[in-house]
Amino acid sequence: MFYLKRTVTAFAKLTCAGMMIISAHAGPIADMMANNPDQARQIIESGSYADLLQFVQSAYAESTQANGELAQYAYILALDQAPLDKKVPLAIDFSLVKPELLIKQFGARSIIIAVTQGATIPTAQRDQVIAKLKTELSALGTPSREAYDFARGAADALMAFGDDAGLDVFLTDTQTVGNYRSKDAWEPTSAASVFAQLKTHYEQRASDAVNQNPAPDRVMAAAYEFARIRRTENKEIKPLQPLANLDQLLPK
Amino acid sequence: MNLSAPVKTLATLLVVAFLLPIAPMLHAQTRLPPDGHLRLIVHNGTGDGDSYYVGQTVPVGAQTPSGFEFVKWFKTEGDGSLSAPLQADGNFIMGRDHSEIAATFAKLESWFPPGPEGSTKGLLLPKSQSGQARRLEQRLRVTLNRGSSARPPYSEVWRALRVKMKWKEATYVRFFTEEIGDQEIANEDVLPKDSFKPKAENVYEASIWYEGNLTQEQIAQMSQSGNTPKVTIQMNFVVEGNDKPISWTGALLPFEMKVVDRDDPKKKWGSEKDHNASKPIYAGESCGDMVSWKLGGTDTWGSTVFTWTAEGPGGETKTGPTGAGKNEWKIADGDDDTANDWLKWKPGKWKIKVQIGSAQAEFQQEVGIRTEQYFVVGTIPVEAENTTGVSADTINDWACPNILYSIGATIGGGINSPQSSVYVPMDVPHRVYVNNRLLNSTRNFDPDPAINPEIPIKNACGLDPYKHYRWFAGCQFRFKVDNNTLAEAPQLVSDNKADLVGFTPLPCSQSNAAGFIGVKHADSGKVTGQTGDAEFSYVTKNRAGNAGQVGFKNLNGRELPWVFFRFRFEAKDDGLIDTKLDDGASHNPDGPDAKDYSTVPTMLVYRRYYDLQQSKWKTEQVDKLDEDRRTFFSIGNPVSGAPYVLP
Numbered sequence: 001m002f003y004l005k006r007t008v009t010a011f012a013k014l015t016c017a018g019m020m021i022i023s024a025h026a027g028p029i030a031d032m033m034a035n036n037p038d039q040a041r042q043i044i045e046s047g048s049y050a051d052l053l054q055f056v057q058s059a060y061a062e063s064t065q066a067n068g069e070l071a072q073y074a075y076i077l078a079l080d081q082a083p084l085d086k087k088v089p090l091a092i093d094f095s096l097v098k099p100e101l102l103i104k105q106f107g108a109r110s111i112i113i114a115v116t117q118g119a120t121i122p123t124a125q126r127d128q129v130i131a132k133l134k135t136e137l138s139a140l141g142t143p144s145r146e147a148y149d150f151a152r153g154a155a156d157a158l159m160a161f162g163d164d165a166g167l168d169v170f171l172t173d174t175q176t177v178g179n180y181r182s183k184d185a186w187e188p189t190s191a192a193s194v195f196a197q198l199k200t201h202y203e204q205r206a207s208d209a210v211n212q213n214p215a216p217d218r219v220m221a222a223a224y225e226f227a228r229i230r231r232t233e234n235k236e237i238k239p240l241q242p243l244a245n246l247d248q249l250l251p252k
Numbered sequence: 253m254n255l256s257a258p259v260k261t262l263a264t265l266l267v268v269a270f271l272l273p274i275a276p277m278l279h280a281q282t283r284l285p286p287d288g289h290l291r292l293i294v295h296n297g298t299g300d301g302d303s304y305y306v307g308q309t310v311p312v313g314a315q316t317p318s319g320f321e322f323v324k325w326f327k328t329e330g331d332g333s334l335s336a337p338l339q340a341d342g343n344f345i346m347g348r349d350h351s352e353i354a355a356t357f358a359k360l361e362s363w364f365p366p367g368p369e370g371s372t373k374g375l376l377l378p379k380s381q382s383g384q385a386r387r388l389e390q391r392l393r394v395t396l397n398r399g400s401s402a403r404p405p406y407s408e409v410w411r412a413l414r415v416k417m418k419w420k421e422a423t424y425v426r427f428f429t430e431e432i433g434d435q436e437i438a439n440e441d442v443l444p445k446d447s448f449k450p451k452a453e454n455v456y457e458a459s460i461w462y463e464g465n466l467t468q469e470q471i472a473q474m475s476q477s478g479n480t481p482k483v484t485i486q487m488n489f490v491v492e493g494n495d496k497p498i499s500w501t502g503a504l505l506p507f508e509m510k511v512v513d514r515d516d517p518k519k520k521w522g523s524e525k526d527h528n529a530s531k532p533i534y535a536g537e538s539c540g541d542m543v544s545w546k547l548g549g550t551d552t553w554g555s556t557v558f559t560w561t562a563e564g565p566g567g568e569t570k571t572g573p574t575g576a577g578k579n580e581w582k583i584a585d586g587d588d589d590t591a592n593d594w595l596k597w598k599p600g601k602w603k604i605k606v607q608i609g610s611a612q613a614e615f616q617q618e619v620g621i622r623t624e625q626y627f628v629v630g631t632i633p634v635e636a637e638n639t640t641g642v643s644a645d646t647i648n649d650w651a652c653p654n655i656l657y658s659i660g661a662t663i664g665g666g667i668n669s670p671q672s673s674v675y676v677p678m679d680v681p682h683r684v685y686v687n688n689r690l691l692n693s694t695r696n697f698d699p700d701p702a703i704n705p706e707i708p709i710k711n712a713c714g715l716d717p718y719k720h721y722r723w724f725a726g727c728q729f730r731f732k733v734d735n736n737t738l739a740e741a742p743q744l745v746s747d748n749k750a751d752l753v754g755f756t757p758l759p760c761s762q763s764n765a766a767g768f769i770g771v772k773h774a775d776s777g778k779v780t781g782q783t784g785d786a787e788f789s790y791v792t793k794n795r796a797g798n799a800g801q802v803g804f805k806n807l808n809g810r811e812l813p814w815v816f817f818r819f820r821f822e823a824k825d826d827g828l829i830d831t832k833l834d835d836g837a838s839h840n841p842d843g844p845d846a847k848d849y850s851t852v853p854t855m856l857v858y859r860r861y862y863d864l865q866q867s868k869w870k871t872e873q874v875d876k877l878d879e880d881r882r883t884f885f886s887i888g889n890p891v892s893g894a895p896y897v898l899p
Contacts, residue, residue: 034666037657040660072799073663080767176708179869182867216702
């Protein structure tokens with residue numbers, strides 16, 4: 001790539017001149033990002049999973065120090081640019097285990113992208129991430145915007161993985177669900193066929209070429225599929241055992 | 253000192269004996285005027301004069317203030333006499349001394365929560381529900397008026413109120429007083445003055461209450477024409493053994509008020525709830541409350557003609573139903589009048605009047621305003637990039653996907669180091685180009701097609717903080733108005749407020765799965781507007797997170813300006829947005845100033861509402877405020893010692 005070639009040339013120039021760029025953002029990852037971005041790029045885009053995880057964890061540790069913006073950028077970049085097959089492992093090993101809800105959110109979103117874009121996810125990994133998402137949802141307590149956003153993302157991720165617990169969390173957002181109820185004309189005891197039709201409707205919307213934002217429609221299609229299954233089991237469409245309550249997580 | 257009874261008697265006798273010789277001397281000094289003319293001072297009336305003679309008959313007349321009734325004349329000085337102290341017009345017979353008299357007045361008021369103060373024309377009894385007794389509290393207030401006179405001692409003016417309950421079926425309603433507590437008293441009784449609490453100088457208040465345990469049939473019976481229960485309150489003044497009565501009479505009518513609270517505008521008639529007329533209801537362009545005021549509580553008014561009217565602020569009037577049996581005024585969907593499915597009245601205090609045959613009931617109803625729901629999406633679109641004067645190296649470094657890694661030099665400062673591989677020359681074309689690349693490569697998707705009207709404003713109408721907005725803010729208020737100004741601080745409708753920061757996504761990312769979250773200013777989400785203000789506002793104010801701030805500073809030598817939007821509403825108004833959208837953007841990096849929005853980002857202003865006819869949530873774009881990036885890049889405060897400051 002032209003970019004790489006030029007960067008190497010520039011780096012050679014630097015070395016020849018015997019100069020170093022002094023960055024306020026000290027630390028190995030910040031230095032790499034500032035002075036040798038090709039190396040960072042190689043690790044993120046084509047390195048081994050072990051190197052990638054090491055890079056992300058080092059960047060995270062460095063970002064907690066003073067002037068950690070560049071290191072923070074580094075791990076966010078890595079989470080975003082990591083290949084599809086490494087997104088779910090990164091969520092399991094990094095995003096979902098960090099205390100920051102914002103980073104957990106990145107993890108949930110990565111999972112949705114991986115699933116909806118067709119990543120191959122081994123069964124063990126799938127079970128592991130579902131369990132982790134459920135654990136994290138159950139642990140949410142104090143209402144905050146971040147907690148709410150993570151819970152929404154995690155619920156969507158669970159539904160994307162085909163787990164009914166995601167629907168249970170989604171159903172706790174009473175206002176949104178109430179509006180969907182009146183818009184899509186269903187009741188908690190509507191026939192399964194009603195939900196089957198709604199699933200088809202949202203699948204078609206998601207597949208529409210002009211739809212610039214198909215993900216929510218895909219999630220709604222999944223939600224209505226779970227609702228259909230529940231009705232065939234003669235269960236009402238209401239939160240049964242939600243792991244988190246969206247209404248309660250949103251600050252008043 | 254403790255004195256025995258005989259000693260006390262002796263002491264009293266000694267004092268009297270000592271004073272007796274002095275008393276005639278004191279009297280003689282004031283009794284005879286030097287010029288032989290006598291003076292009469294008349295407070296609160298006519299008859300003043302200073303050349304009267306002993307025994308002269310002087311006509312006097314009380315000047316009764318509006319709203320009061322004459323009670324009696326008091327003689328406060330001198331030895332003359334009044335021919336008829338309980339009559340407003342009479343004669344004063346001059347004695348041998350100067351004299352001073354004062355007319356006194358009183359007002360008896362009564363009102364009935366939920367009816368407000370002053371609703372003296374109708375007594376509204378709350379409807380009984382399934383045999384459960386319901387209390388109706390009545391307040392009585394006595395106000396004495398002494399006009400210009402400092403005397404007499406008003407504690408002596410009145411003694412008690414006699415309360416008479418008159419209706420054919422008195423046993424339906426039990427009568428209590430605060431004085432007696434829960435002990436039932438007769439339907440005609442006297443409230444001694446001691447049962448009144450002084451509320452202010454010369455103002456006394458007491459509460460009595462009725463407890464109804466009425467069946468629907470009994471209410472219907474009471475409501476029949478000619479069987480209307482009445483309450484008479486009679487105030488008696490004791491003057492020289494005579495009672496001077498002032499009375500108040502009100503009709504006892506069952507009253508029922510229902511309201512559909514349209515904080516949730518999806519609600520229709522059918523989800524109405526009991527309401528209390530002392531609490532406000534809210535009008536609105538698309539989301540006014542639905543309301544019903546109803547007398548009688550039954551449909552047995554077939555032969556009685558009702559006429560409903562309302563008088564509002566600024567002389568506004570409304571006409572309600574008129575005709576036989578029209579004992580309800582309902583403003584709601586499902587009513588006869590489809591043009592008025594919800595309340596759209598001017599805000600302020602209204603008098604609701606209902607003529608019932610020859611009688612009239614009246615009560616006050618406060619109407620506030622519920623604004624429309626508005627939200628603003630702050631979004632970064634893609635704009636044209638001017639490459640004139642920009643080197644090929646810079647264009648390459650900041651193209652996708654290279655920019656993902658060049659950004660490190662923006663945050664780290666390498667762009668200002670000529671030795672860096674991604675050094676950006678310090679001139680306007682290069683720096684503006686890189687600024688534009690940073691924004692274009694982190695652009696938001698067009699939010700318009702992604703807006704989901706079904707999802708409430710508090711949840712950003714379904715927009716994605718990574719994809720669709722840098723920030724999202726919205727609000728809806730309820731407010732009360734007095735004389736075109738706020739009657740109190742406006743209240744946010746909690747489900748319809750949002751002040752959310754979005755993310756600066758990673759450059760060139762299609763997935764927008766991660767990014768840097770923005771930060772809010774301490775003023776963000778604050779409401780301005782207090783009692784007496786003509787307008788109020790809600791502000792969102794934020795900017796990119798720390799990494800973005802550092803990058804901007806390195807690139808432009810300036811602090812990153814705050815971006816903002818101010819929702820503005822006028823109190824006199826109808827609840828539609830009054831933000832100065834046509835005044836242009838503010839150039840203040842720490843706004844808002846007089847202008848209501850910043851130069852960046854592009855702001856899409858929407859109204860969200862519920863179409864009752866179509867049973868559908870909708871949004872409509874109110875305005876689009878295009879960003880002005882070039883100005884934005886150059887209005888931040890310069891950073892001291894920066895190697896380059898973008899002009």
